[in-house]
Amino acid sequence: MKRSNTLWSWIVMILGILYFFLPLLATFIFSLKAKLGVLSFKAYANVFNDPAFVYNFSYSVLWAVLTIIFGILLFVPTAYIIRLRAPKLRSAVEFVTLLPFVIPAIVFVFGLVRTFSQPPLLIVNSPALLIAGYMVLSMPYMYRAVDTGLRAIDVRTLTEAAQSLGAGWGSILFDIILPNIRVAILSGAFLSFAIVIGEYILAQYLAKPAFAPFMAYQIQQKAYEPAAMAIISFALTWAALGIIALVGRGGGQAQVGGGH
Amino acid sequence: MPFFIFAFMFLLFPSSTIVVRSFQDSATHAFTLKNIIDLFRNQYILGAYSISIQISLITSIGGGLFGFLLAYAAIRGGLPKIMRSSLMTFCGVASNFAGVPLAFAFIALLSPTGLLISWLRALGYNPFFHGFTLYTFWGLSIVYMYFQFPLMVLIIAPAIDGLRREWLEASQNLGANSFQYWRYVALPILLPSILGTMILLFGNSFGAFATAQALTGGQINLATIVIGSQLTGDVLGDPGLGYAMALGMVAVMALAITGYTILQRRTERWLR
Numbered sequence: 001m002k003r004s005n006t007l008w009s010w011i012v013m014i015l016g017i018l019y020f021f022l023p024l025l026a027t028f029i030f031s032l033k034a035k036l037g038v039l040s041f042k043a044y045a046n047v048f049n050d051p052a053f054v055y056n057f058s059y060s061v062l063w064a065v066l067t068i069i070f071g072i073l074l075f076v077p078t079a080y081i082i083r084l085r086a087p088k089l090r091s092a093v094e095f096v097t098l099l100p101f102v103i104p105a106i107v108f109v110f111g112l113v114r115t116f117s118q119p120p121l122l123i124v125n126s127p128a129l130l131i132a133g134y135m136v137l138s139m140p141y142m143y144r145a146v147d148t149g150l151r152a153i154d155v156r157t158l159t160e161a162a163q164s165l166g167a168g169w170g171s172i173l174f175d176i177i178l179p180n181i182r183v184a185i186l187s188g189a190f191l192s193f194a195i196v197i198g199e200y201i202l203a204q205y206l207a208k209p210a211f212a213p214f215m216a217y218q219i220q221q222k223a224y225e226p227a228a229m230a231i232i233s234f235a236l237t238w239a240a241l242g243i244i245a246l247v248g249r250g251g252g253q254a255q256v257g258g259g260h
Numbered sequence: 261m262p263f264f265i266f267a268f269m270f271l272l273f274p275s276s277t278i279v280v281r282s283f284q285d286s287a288t289h290a291f292t293l294k295n296i297i298d299l300f301r302n303q304y305i306l307g308a309y310s311i312s313i314q315i316s317l318i319t320s321i322g323g324g325l326f327g328f329l330l331a332y333a334a335i336r337g338g339l340p341k342i343m344r345s346s347l348m349t350f351c352g353v354a355s356n357f358a359g360v361p362l363a364f365a366f367i368a369l370l371s372p373t374g375l376l377i378s379w380l381r382a383l384g385y386n387p388f389f390h391g392f393t394l395y396t397f398w399g400l401s402i403v404y405m406y407f408q409f410p411l412m413v414l415i416i417a418p419a420i421d422g423l424r425r426e427w428l429e430a431s432q433n434l435g436a437n438s439f440q441y442w443r444y445v446a447l448p449i450l451l452p453s454i455l456g457t458m459i460l461l462f463g464n465s466f467g468a469f470a471t472a473q474a475l476t477g478g479q480i481n482l483a484t485i486v487i488g489s490q491l492t493g494d495v496l497g498d499p500g501l502g503y504a505m506a507l508g509m510v511a512v513m514a515l516a517i518t519g520y521t522i523l524q525r526r527t528e529r530w531l532r
Contacts, residue, residue, distance in 0.1 A: 005337060005338055006337060006338040006339070008333070008337070009332075009333035009334075009337025009338060009339050010333075010337075010339065012326075012329045012330055012333040012337075013330065013333050013334065013337075013339060013343060013347075015326075016326075016330045016347070016409075019405075019406070019409075020350055020354060020406075022369055022375070022376060023362075023365035023366055023368065023369045023406065024365060025375065026365065026368040026369035026374060026375035026376065027361075027364060027365045027368040027369075029368075029375060030368040030375070074262060074263060074266060075263070077262075078261070078262070078263035081261070093263070096267045096271065096272075098517075099271055099275075100271070101463075101513075101517060102510065102513045102514050102517050103271075103275060103510055103513065104466070104467030104468075104469065104484060104509055104510075104513060105467065105469065105470075106467070106469040106484045106487050106488050106491075107278070107467075107484075107487060107506045107509050107510060108271075108274070108275075109491070110278070110487055110490070110491055110502075110506050111274030111275055111277050111278045111506070112270070112274050113491060114274075114277055114278075114281070114503075115273060115274040115277045116274075129270075132266070132269070132270040133270065135266070135270070136270055136271050194356055198356070198358075198359055198360075198361070199359075200359050200360055200470040200473075200474070201469055201470055201488075205488075205491055205492075212359060212360045212470070215360045215361065215364070216360045216470075216473070216474045219360070219363070219364055219367070219474060220477070226364050227364060227368055229361070229364075230360075230361035230364040230365055230368075233360075233361040234353075234357055234361060234365075237353055237356050237357055238353050241349075241352050241353055241356065245349065245352075
């Protein structure tokens with residue numbers, strides 16, 4: 001029984017590996033075929049030399065960085081206060097942070113566009129709405145990462161010690177708490193980065209320049225460059241999650257459900 | 261508190277817009293149930309929901325079974341330890357690798373000029389002569405599996421870890437064969453967790469949009485695709501109906517998440 005079990009395990013595993021790697025292999029080989037007859041990195045060179053790519057990609061990075069900064073500014077104090085002062089509100093906040101799982105992204109953007117595209121709330125064209133939307137999408141990961149980080153340290157003692165030394169709220173939060181949960185914040189930040197860089201729906205329907213809509217547009221136009229971009233995108237996801245695994249060392253969890 | 265203002269502005273308020281408008285006449289803004297009733301009368305919408313539900317059922321059951329087998333093989337299958345940690349890492353990446361790049365990866369693999377298809381053709385078999393296309397129901401199902409089964413592996417792995425070896429040994433001591441062990445010990449413990457995670461996968465696929473949009477260019481009639489096109493132009497011919505449809509999707513998702521939570525709680529009683 002033992003041996004046949006192992007055999008079956010190998011068969012299942014190899015099937016899984018094939019299914020996982022074949023699409024990537026196909027994309028990679030395809031991305032090398034831009035020059036007729038030989039394998040080359042020409043498609044990648046084309047992508048990086050394309051001003052439209054640089055433009056869209058830089059915007060995606062900008063959106064990601066802004067989302068992370070505002071996310072930290074909003075979610076860290078919230079999680080901190082909830083933990084210290086208002087544990088009764090905890091389940092309410094947790095419910096809200098998990099809502100983005102229940103509302104499909106396309107329905108969410110549908111609500112955003114319809115709500116904010118008429119006076120007096122005409123901000124549908126403002127980048128602020130996009131950032132706010134991204135903050136909502138990354139909230140389940142960011143908030144939970146921060147909350148897990150806070151659970152691991154003794155918030156109350158740290159706060160009281162800082163207070164008795166005369167620290168104000170600002171310096172407690174940013175000089176004491178923030179450095180103590182920096183690993184959790186980093187993993188939340190890189191997850192948010194991976195989400196925003198690969199995100200298609202919000203940028204597409206709020207009509208903002210971004211990497212994923214650009215790639216979707218290029219699929220209709222070109223053959224080899226989208227393949228190169230898919231590989232770049234995959235490498236970025238891999239890098240972001242790799243960094244989380246490195247800094248977290250088993251602490252955080254790395255899984256995303258949105259963005260499909 | 262800024263958090264609640266933020267959540268209200270950008271999450272609760274837009275969601276409540278959908279709820280309110282679903283029950284409003286689009287011309288007069290008077291309260292009405294017409295939109296909800298029309299939802300169940302409109303063949304186009306029912307068709308979209310039906311395809312969405314079918315594809316979610318197939319990919320959640322298929323992805324769930326395969327993901328479970330894969331996780332079990334890696335954890336209890338007698339494979340080298342490294343297989344487990346690499347599988348978990350790959351699954352973390354793969355469950356994130358969705359949307360536009362995923363669609364393109366499968367175009368490179370399974371389109372008429374794709375890698376696998378050209379290999380099969382070289383072997384003298386062209387699946388396109390047998391009715392296969394990447395851009396319709398079954399093709400999309402294959403693509404969805406790519407983010408479905410890794411999610412299953414990630415969520416089910418702790419449950420498989422919780423199966424104690426003592427239970428297997430005890431059942432063997434009592435003379436149980438491997439079928440009896442699974443039928444009376446392992447499955448009853450794992451089943452709530454397996455079903456719960458499958459329900460979660462159902463929701464995961466039901467709400468998916470970007471992959472299908474990038475792959476088919478909006479040609480496949482999924483519920484999410486209809487909402488997407490309702491956003492750019494009133495394809496349903498009635499704005500109220502669009503809101504009702506969005507509300508219906510949230511209702512399905514809420515059911516799925518609730519089911520997952522309930523079943524997950526049942527498992528936790530055993531697996532500590």
